[in-house]
Amino acid sequence: MFAGLDFGTSNCSIGIINNDNEPVLVPLEDGETRLSSCIFLEHGVIKPEVVSEYELSKRVRAEKASQSQRINSGDKSSNQRVLSDDELVNIVRKQLRKENREDAKTSQKSQSVMEALQSNSEVIFGKEAELAHMSDPEKWFLY
Known part of the structure; x- marks a missing residue:
């Protein structure tokens, strides 16, 4: 056989x-x-996304500076209205949460079998x- x-x-x-x-x-x-x-x-x-207040304020300042630069340069192509501080905070917070989720997914996928078992x-x-x-x-x- x-x-x-x-x-x-x-x-x-x-x-x-x-x-x-x-x-x-x-x-x-x-x-x-x-x-x-x-x-x-x-x-x-994947744990809930924690947004660092330091990173949030840093990014909001950068967005404000970018917005001011567009306005001061007379950039007519942007056709964007000036966003309030609250709007900028909300937008940046969403961006940071999305980045944190993507980072967590990438980290999770690179997790080894031994790490997962532990x-x-x-x-x-x-x-x-x-x-x-x-x-x-x-x-x-x-x-």
């Missing part, structure tokens, strides 16, 4: 040559010929792991 084992990164299967000299997949679990070998673990959780206890295997991954692929490592 000849047998072949496919130990893949997400599925495993075993094939044999039967007595009729035909290739056949062997049932492994619950009659299935494919056994999921997926391991999923959750990335670290930071959380949820590790899911097999079919359950596949379902978890399909529900939220960005949230999980796939191995």
